[in-house]
Amino acid sequence: MTAADAARDLFVAAHDRRPDGIWSAPGRVNLIGEHTDYNEGFVLPFAIQHRTYAAVALTGTDEIRVRSTFAEGEVKAHISDLDGFFPTPAGQVPAVPEWSAYVLGVAWALRMRAGDPSTGSGAQGLSSTAQDPDGATRFRGVDIAIASDVPVGAGLSSSAAIEGAVASALNDLWELGLDPVTLAQIGRRAENEAVGAPTGIMDQMSSMLGQPDAATFIDCRSLQTRSIPTGFHDAGLEVLVIDTQVKHAHATGGYGERRASCELGAKLLGIRSLRDASVADLPRAAEVMDEVTFRRVRHIVTENQRVLDTVEALTQRGPRAIGDLLVASHVSMRDDFEISSVELDVAVDTALANSAVGARMTGGGFGGAAIALVAHADLQRVSDAVIAAFAQAGFATPHLFTVEPSEGPRRDA
Template structure:
């Protein structure tokens, strides 16, 4: 059963009627460009087939209820919340994400109440942007219930900033805009080249199957206690470095100017700056290779990105390093950690014929280390968020 169908069924169970509509949004894999988005840099994500669906109907009483279907099949309901009384900190736990979206949308003219029921299969805590998928599905649902037309690409990029604001200001998580933009703007068979500073996007062909390659996601199922604080520390460090250099962001440092910039900074900030500047360069190099249909040559860029995240940004962990090293030892063309760090997932670029070999190598390496077996799947570049349409009882992205 699809996430959309599960959301419809859960809505029936919760409210005793059919929803007015269903909207869904995918998780994402960031091919390369890690921790560059909040530094106005370049990123290159693609959407996953894994989605979170929001079945929703309007209410006339300015109240919001949110429910979620758990992996155990139980439905957890929160609310009702008075839309006019929503404030940062007023809602805790998972419900803060959809409530935060409703809070932001009020400032954009969306003031009607709603019943929203969520279901999905984006792995949580895996660095695959389950929270952004939730935010984007809810945003499209509330906009759709308000009678808004299907958003254009430009409008989707703006909606992504609204969803980011919900996470930053209402939930209190200092994320960049990469995840929400990927969830809303990606298209099937492509990676999304985003210039965060200008907002310009390009859909870059990313047909792994045609190249005989696969992107294997290795979810380490690890999350270390300092993941959130460590992310915030790194972000504040890059902002401090930009301030000391008199810049709006580290994006303004050209690759050839890295040494000169580093000479003006305290030693503890130099590695952070070095990662951001070199990672921006790696994104540009990756895009050039993809444009030239040279996907098989991108492995060294993935390797260099991981080394930079591990050694300069210092956000890797033993599980991520073992995932990357075991994949490479088993024949992967390149591999790197993705996401915020201190746990979550890694990706490996693998020949189609060697997927099973790499999976077995990672499983064995984790077993030898005394860890739970990682969860693994092949990531297929998929469609972004949209309304689901019921055709002869079959729900599919619209």
């Protein structure tokens, strides 16, 4: 059974009718550019073929009712009550189960963006169809059933896939007329303010703007994007994901601590964000900040440059030219940003020792997955070696699979 089938079947079982439609959005792999997004820097992710599906129908009520294949029971809330649940204060858990906060948070963020009169906010650029002629907003009740084949906690942005699928569905059913970049901003607000996870906008932009056979270069300050053909298939290369099975959670301490260090570094340098620092500024940075803060800053500054260098390599020399940049990125995350793990290091080192073109951890860190760029002919050898290395180290068996650049959100039914 596919995840789309699972979402539909869950909806029918709960409500004894078919949904109005099924919408989906992809997870993502970040090729390079880690923790640079919330520093207004550069990233180069691509959407993957693994997707989250939302079966949704309007109800004629004022309630949102949400079910998921990965949680028991139903969570429901009156639409007008959402602003009583959100935003979630910093350091606190959401007022609703966390998995449902991604869904309800999107609905809340859409209403805030639209200027629903009941929220007390002003309209912010939605199409005129956001309101009926009599002035009543179109935020009607919905039933939602969620299913996904994006691995959860592996650094593949299962959260952005949920946000993208739900935002796309509500954008259509509520006739809001929002563009993909705005929907990405809605997803980010839901994750930051409803869930309480201090992430940047890379995940949502990557999911919303995915294109087959291409990565998306994102300037996280201007939100300007450019599609960058990867050339993986023509070069006989595969992107192997090595899910260590070590789960992470962005809403907990390590991620927030790294973000705070970056903000401190920017303040000490007298700049708006670390996007405004270059490699040439690092000697001065070393003089004005403590050793740990400096290493955090050095990662962001050099990672931004590696993203630019990777774009240049892909466009000018092809995908085999990016291997050393992937490795340098991992070393920086391991030593300067300190977000790797022993499992991720074993995955990367083993892949490189078995002829991978390049490898690095991907995602927010503290667990999750690594990626390895591997020649198709070497794929089985690398996979077998990684599994053997994990067994020898006494780690849980990793989940290995290949991904390819894929399309963004769509209506599937």
